[in-house]
Amino acid sequence: MLYLARYHAVAAYVTRRADSPDDCADMIAETFTTAWRRLDDIPPGGEARLWLYGGARRTLTNHFRAQVRRSALAVRLREELAARTRPVSGGDGGAAGRAFRRLSPGNRELLALVGWEGLDHAQIAKVARLLARRRTAAPAPRPQAAGQGAGRRRPGCGLVRLRTVSLAERKS
Numbered sequence: 001m002l003y004l005a006r007y008h009a010v011a012a013y014v015t016r017r018a019d020s021p022d023d024c025a026d027m028i029a030e031t032f033t034t035a036w037r038r039l040d041d042i043p044p045g046g047e048a049r050l051w052l053y054g055g056a057r058r059t060l061t062n063h064f065r066a067q068v069r070r071s072a073l074a075v076r077l078r079e080e081l082a083a084r085t086r087p088v089s090g091g092d093g094g095a096a097g098r099a100f101r102r103l104s105p106g107n108r109e110l111l112a113l114v115g116w117e118g119l120d121h122a123q124i125a126k127v128a129r130l131l132a133r134r135r136t137a138a139p140a141p142r143p144q145a146a147g148q149g150a151g152r153r154r155p156g157c158g159l160v161r162l163r164t165v166s167l168a169e170r171k172s
Helices: 002-015 021-037 049-085 095-102 105-115 121-137 159-171
Strands: none
Touching: 002 021, 002 049, 021 049, 095 105, 105 121
């Protein structure tokens, strides 16, 4: 009953103060969720609208505060990533970058684990096992008609595992 009686007033209050329709919907929902949790604290009659305005104001304040934090974090992350990110060699990656991009996804990942992440053979084998385990936990692919895509693999699947086994064998 409270929701039906006060929805339009709370919605108008929030939409006049927020920019995004999605944010408005979230804040209206949060305001009424709080009201539902604190139903015993809401005064009767016309005072309920004022109580809901107070709740909406707190929800708006929290939203704007979180927006400022997210923006500051995004700026900081962009700056950190800009300082860390650099091409493989030269402006566009040069010959090494072009060769790297021509590799299959599995081979690119293998080289990245060795060259960029500094992993040894045993660590790469562990990563490959974890990836394989994750693949087996994924839903099974849809059945295909006879002859359609027979023998095809998803790009990069299995390649890292095969190469890792080969590297692990070389180590022993």
